[in-house]
Amino acid sequence: xxxxxxxxxxxxxxxxxxxxxxxxxxxxxxxxxxxxxxxxxxxxxxxxxxxxxxxxxxxxxxxxxxx
Amino acid sequence: xxxxxxxxxxxxxxxxxxxxxxxxxxxxxxxxxxxxxxxxxxxxxxxxxxxxxxxxxxxxxxxxxxxxxxxxxxxxxxxxxxxxxxxxxxxxxxxxxxxxxxxxxxxxxxxxxxxxxxxxxxxxxxxxxxxxxxxxxxxxxxxxxxxxxxxxxxxxxxxxxxxxxxxxxxxxxxxxxxxxxxxxxxxxxxxxxxxxxxxxxxxxxxxxxxxxxxxxxxxxxxxxxxxxxxxxxxxxxxxxxxxxxxxxxxxxxxxxxxxxxxxxxxxxxxxxxxxxxxxxxxxxxxxxxxxxxxxxxxxxxxxxxxxxxxxxxxxxxxxxxxxxxxxxxxxxxxxxxxxxxxxxxxxxxxxxxxxxxxxxxxxxxxxxxxxxxxxxxxxxxxxxxxxxxxxxxxxxxxxxxxxxxxxxxxxxxxxxxxxxxxxxxxxxxxxxxxxxxxxxxxxxxxxxxxxxxxxxxxxxxxxxxxxxxxxxxxxxxxxxxxxxxxxxxxxxxxxxxxxxxxxxxxxxxxxxxxxxxxxxxxxxxxxxxxxxxxxxxxxxxxxxxxxxxxxxxxxxxxxxxxxxxxxxxxxxxxxxxxxxxxxxxxxxxxxxxxxxxxxxxxxxxxxxxxxxxxxxxxxxxxxxxxxxxxxxxxxxxxxxxxxxxxxxxxxxxxxxxxxxxxxxxxxxxxxxxxxxxxxxxxxxxxxx
Numbered sequence: 210x211x212x213x214x215x216x217x218x219x220x221x222x223x224x225x226x227x228x229x230x231x232x233x234x235x236x237x238x239x240x241x242x243x244x245x246x247x248x249x250x251x252x253x254x255x256x257x258x259x260x261x262x263x264x265x266x267x268x269x270x271x272x273x274x275x276x
Numbered sequence: 277x278x279x280x281x282x283x284x285x286x287x288x289x290x291x292x293x294x295x296x297x298x299x300x301x302x303x304x305x306x307x308x309x310x311x312x313x314x315x316x317x318x319x320x321x322x323x324x325x326x327x328x329x330x331x332x333x334x335x336x337x338x339x340x341x342x343x344x345x346x347x348x349x350x351x352x353x354x355x356x357x358x359x360x361x362x363x364x365x366x367x368x369x370x371x372x373x374x375x376x377x378x379x380x381x382x383x384x385x386x387x388x389x390x391x392x393x394x395x396x397x398x399x400x401x402x403x404x405x406x407x408x409x410x411x412x413x414x415x416x417x418x419x420x421x422x423x424x425x426x427x428x429x430x431x432x433x434x435x436x437x438x439x440x441x442x443x444x445x446x447x448x449x450x451x452x453x454x455x456x457x458x459x460x461x462x463x464x465x466x467x468x469x470x471x472x473x474x475x476x477x478x479x480x481x482x483x484x485x486x487x488x489x490x491x492x493x494x495x496x497x498x499x500x501x502x503x504x505x506x507x508x509x510x511x512x513x514x515x516x517x518x519x520x521x522x523x524x525x526x527x528x529x530x531x532x533x534x535x536x537x538x539x540x541x542x543x544x545x546x547x548x549x550x551x552x553x554x555x556x557x558x559x560x561x562x563x564x565x566x567x568x569x570x571x572x573x574x575x576x577x578x579x580x581x582x583x584x585x586x587x588x589x590x591x592x593x594x595x596x597x598x599x600x601x602x603x604x605x606x607x608x609x610x611x612x613x614x615x616x617x618x619x620x621x622x623x624x625x626x627x628x629x630x631x632x633x634x635x636x637x638x639x640x641x642x643x644x645x646x647x648x649x650x651x652x653x654x655x656x657x658x659x660x661x662x663x664x665x666x667x668x669x670x671x672x673x674x675x676x677x678x679x680x681x682x683x684x685x686x687x688x689x690x691x692x693x694x695x696x697x698x699x700x701x702x703x704x705x706x707x708x709x710x711x712x713x714x715x716x717x718x719x720x721x722x723x724x725x726x727x728x729x730x731x732x733x734x735x736x737x738x739x740x741x742x743x744x745x746x747x748x749x750x751x752x753x754x755x756x757x758x759x760x761x762x763x764x765x766x767x768x769x770x771x772x773x774x775x776x777x778x779x780x781x782x783x784x785x786x787x788x789x790x791x792x793x794x795x796x797x798x799x800x801x802x803x804x805x806x807x808x809x810x811x812x813x814x815x816x817x818x819x820x821x822x823x824x825x826x827x828x829x830x831x832x833x834x835x836x837x838x839x840x841x842x843x844x845x846x847x848x849x850x851x852x853x854x855x856x857x858x859x860x861x862x863x864x865x866x867x868x869x870x871x872x873x874x875x876x877x878x879x880x881x882x883x884x885x886x887x888x889x890x891x892x893x894x895x896x897x898x899x900x901x902x903x904x905x906x907x908x909x910x911x912x913x914x915x916x917x918x919x920x921x922x923x924x925x926x927x928x929x930x931x932x933x934x935x936x937x938x939x940x941x942x943x944x945x946x947x948x949x950x951x952x953x954x955x956x957x958x959x960x961x962x963x964x
């Protein structure tokens with residue numbers, strides 16, 4: 210069974226507006242994750258290694274909220 | 277769809293007054309008219325016959341003639357309710373939904389309103405109790421106004437019916453203008469006319485004729501004699517209570533409810549039903565759904581614009597081809613808008629800050645000329661499923677407000693409108709100045725504050741005296757004070773939706789752009805997205821199902837992929853717009869001739885002449901002159917959003933002044949009222 214994190218990350222990548230590899234995409238991802246998971250993301254975390262692709266986001270979220 | 281009106285007093289109402297009121301509503305009901313009168317009340321009705329076209333004349337009554345009704349609208353579940361009422365012993369004389377209301381009121385009292393699935397404004401006169409009941413549908417689709425004058429209570433579908441009584445005061449309510457120049461419309465019960473009110477959506481009001489003795493005018497009545505209360509409230513669950521269902525699961529439920537809502541609105545009619553096709557997702561979807569319930573090609577209608585910036589005909593044609601509809605469209609030029617604008621405003625009965633209602637006036641004429649009385653449209657989807665840009669802007673502002681000093685967060689503004697020509701995000705510094713003002717995560721109006729502030733700039737053109745009256749009380753704070761007590765627990769998107777569905781939806785979208793433009797040519801609109809079940813279910817959804825990231829109406833697009841072409845599903849959202857200031861000042865290459873174009877605009881000089889402006893006392897003549905000089909210089913093009921709104925505000929307000937303050941609300945329109953066909957006058961001496 211897929212986790213809550215997997216579901217929400219997949220939903221997001223199905224609906225996002227800008228190319229995944231752009232800097233703006235990380236801003237868009239940060240906005241979405243704060244809304245869905247109630248986390249606070251710092252400017253330093255708005256970066257390719259944390260928010261640059263689905264796997265990075267999953268890793269980041271598991272570290273941040275568990276699950 | 278129809279026109280309703282009436283008078284309640286402590287003595288037999290004047291029949292001539294009721295007939296004059298009915299005449300003012302002739303455009304709403306050209307298929308027949310009638311009135312009822314007894315010792316204390318008179319009900320008038322002008323009929324657009326849609327259900328039980330032969331037998332549904334109004335006013336009509338229950339079995340013992342103790343309850344009489346005048347009804348505007350549709351109860352879409354009337355077939356099921358009639359079965360239930362017959363089983364309870366009620367005898368029906370007609371096959372109309374109108375009769376269901378009187379029997380339902382008799383059977384269940386006020387609780388009957390909870391059972392109605394529809395769009396309505398009605399008046400029921402209870403002869404035994406000498407009591408008038410007024411009710412309006414949940415979302416404010418059908419209008420209902422009232423006032424009080426010289427011991428009489430008057431109500432009507434439109435304000436112009438009330439002004440058929442020469443004793444009713446005709447002047448502007450400055451707080452109503454302030455609301456219009458902030459929210460784009462007044463907020464019920466207020467109107468732009470002093471002493472004239474509208475029943476709030478989702479409300480029922482009771483008035484005993486005995487209570488009228490001793491009452492005075494206008495405001496006195498509103499809080500005392502008329503007891504108005506909600507039978508339904510727009511509400512959302514606490515953010516923590518929204519369940520964690522996946523969007524696939526909730527999408528399937530939404531689909532079932534929306535399909536049922538559209539089906540009911542298509543099949544519950546005894547005349548053919550057509551559809552608007554704007555080229556966007558919402559009307560494409562409702563048309564696609566109802567096409568499944570007809571064996572003949574669906575009749576569809578749309579607007580085209582000579583100006584390609586506003587034109588969506590490529591998408592309209594594609595959808596029409598895909599559905600195999602019999603499609604008609606009308607091309608609207610800037611000069612067409614200028615030509616019909618005075619009549620548009622007469623129908624709207626309120627200042628309008630966009631010219632967009634005028635093309636819709638022309639569209640309903642096209643529908644009527646094609647022989648259709650009913651259209652299904654996509655109105656309400658943007659409010660119910662979070663389609664408007666204002667919701668996306670809110671998300672960006674909320675994100676930014678959590679750390680206003682962050683440069684990275686500020687970049688989120690660039691996610692808004694990257695595709696739009698002349699988009700503010702093409703100039704990030706300007707965009708940030710606009711969206712970054714008053715950032716406060718605590719502000720319950722964080723979604724709407726930039727728009728409200730920008731619109732309120734219009735009040736800078738008002739005379740100091742008007743401005744002083746208009747600013748007291750603060751209309752923003754009044755609206756925010758009406759947010760439900762538990763709204764602080766809602767998702768911010770829910771609060772933004774509540775504000776939108778309380779201000780712009782009933783006051784502008786469903787009125788100036790909706791009912792009034794449709795009924796100007798006797799056409800009824802039906803709105804599946806505003807079905808009670810759809811609205812209540814959508815309100816219960818997790819916010820992200822509606823606005824996933826910045827993807828608006830996400831659940832709708834995801835669930836109905838099979839019914840919509842990829843081009844429409846993925847096209848950037850384009851709000852319905854038409855040329856604004858350019859409609860009145862451009863050199864239109866498509867104008868029939870310069871002479872005709874000038875004649876179509878003659879009224880502009882008339883209503884903005886310095887002495888006329890001074891007499892009206894609303895706007896500073898020099899400020900209007902400066903604005904219009906600028907418009908002439910640039911032919912109304914390339915102007916800022918605020919200047920476009922200023923032009924529309926001045927023109928429409930001054931037309932309202934001309935029609936309804938200086939004039940008495942009467943019309944020069946071509947609708948010729950016929951003699952009433954249904955007359956039940958209990959006060960008339962029988963002739964031998």
